[in-house]
Amino acid sequence: MPTRLRSPASFTLIAALTVAVASPVIAQKTYDTGASDTEIRIGNIMPYSGPASAYGTAGIIEAAYFRMINDQGGINGRKINFISYDDAYNPSKAVEQARKLVESDEVLVVFNPLGTPSNTAILKYLNSKKVPQLFVGAGSTSFGDHKAWPWTMAWQPPYQSEGRIYAAYILKEKPDAKIAVLYQNDDFGKDVLKGLKDGLGDKALMIVAAEGYELSEPTIDSRIINLKASGADVFISVTTPKSAVQAIRKVAALNWKPLYIQGYASASVGSVLKPAGLDISQGILSAYYAKDGSDAQWDNDEGMKRFTAFLAKYAPDYSRNDISTVYGYGVAQAMVQVLKQAGDDLTRANVMKQAASLRDFVPDIVLPGVKLNTSANDHYPIEQLQMMRFTGEKWEPFGPVMSGEINR
Known part of the structure; x- marks a missing residue:
């Protein structure tokens, strides 16, 4: 019988299929507004002025922590661009700053906005925009109500x-x-x-x-x-x-x-x-739920050693004796963990999914026995406290x- 010749097109198709089968599948990088191959934009709102200005220290420490992460190469090669605004503990100002972060700065998440009045004021807006209101710096139970507010997650134990x-x-x-x-x-x-x-x-x-x-x-x-x-x-x-x-x-x-x-x-x-x-x-x-930086019992604790070394290099003017300093370090560490888990899928939906997938995560500054656990039905990472x-x-x-x- 005569030999049947394949057309050049057939050879091309077969070669392409062979390469596709033999080559490993390359993971697709997926981004939402606020993320790219080089950058992750994180928004924040803090009372740097006004009646609750003592809490503003937390925002300064968070910025310093992200600088450290950037100096170490960032997260999967991406540098964190941390954009933090003052709301003076004023709910109407918080709304203004939240809109600016989402609509002008185009951040991926609004991270650790601080204060019950301010977070209550921006809750509906961020959820309507499907922007993560992640690790809220307040303990109202509404900030862990995953059914009513799926784009919001608490940080500290509910009040x-x-x-x-x-x-x-x-x-x-x-x-x-x-x-x-x-x-x-x-x-x-x-x-x-x-x-x-x-x-x-x-x-x-x-x-x-x-x-x-x-x-x-x-x-x-x-x-x-x-x-x-x-x-x-x-x-x-x-x-x-x-x-x-x-x-x-x-x-x-x-x-x-x-x-x-x-x-x-x-x-x-x-x-x-x-x-x-x-x-x-x-x-x-x-x-x-956290260690007291003024207590010498933690001087040889590995987590507190890392915390103390961080302060010495990145925030030397701030004391580990201040709860807000300890707080800022711990919550920033959790944010980095979530972004690491997110990998190359830096969509807002995946960031929330990873935040709701913490398993026995232990930041450097929490007391022994305290572990962070979340799920799709549990938006309260920390629910343990110790009397002092x-x-x-x-x-x-x-x-x-x-x-x-x-x-x-």
Whole structure:
């Protein structure tokens, strides 16, 4: 039989198929606005000025951490462009800055915007734009509500968890207590108060007085006077730094001697306890998930060694004794972990998917036993705290790491 010749086109097709089968599949790089082969743009909103300016340190440390990552070659060869704006702890200003980050700066994510009022104000906007509002710097339970706000994820333990943990401590150590609460009259203060009541359960009547103050009030002295008059022997201060300092001073001035619990949002030695006065801060209780940089017990801890070395090189003017410094380092480390997991799929959807796929991630600064775990149904990375007591010039943790998991 005559031999049938293939056409040149047939040879070309066969050769192409052979190469396709023999060659490994090359992963496709996928980008959304804010990412490219060379850059990842991350937006941030911080109160660098205004009544909560003490928290602005966190943004400075985050910027320094990303500089370190860039000096090390970036993330998969991409440098982080960190764009951080001041909102002065003003919700309307936060909305303005969020729009600027998304519509003008075209960031991939809005990372660790700080403050309950500000985050509440930008929540709907960022979710409508499907821009990750990632590792929110506030503990309102709404920031972990994955059903209502799928593009938002919390960072620190929910404030309701904090309130539940204080309730458990009081029920065990002072079951006949009369409790007075000073709280900021927004979702921040109300959430801690709700967690406290939920934790006390049928003993919630132990709360004999509660005063909500407005952030605009120049002083909370009169509220402290009212709370003392209630006859309470336990005082819980759910305050931002300025009001926390005032509360510590006024309680001392009134010679009131309650069991004093300071909410973790203002438990910083550097920005609260020292300005208030270390002598009058002795014995104050709080709860936290991170190591206290002022405590020498962590000097030989590997994670704290890395943290201390980072500060020495990239933020030498900032103290490891400041909770905001520790905080900024830890949350930036988590952001980098998420971006590493995202690989070359730097879409907003995949960034959220990876943020919801943390498995026993342990930042350098968290207490032993605290691990970050998330899922599609769990947008609260941290739900564990340990009680601590201020002694001398540092916080001393005591008791077990406690879970204050809330009902979802």
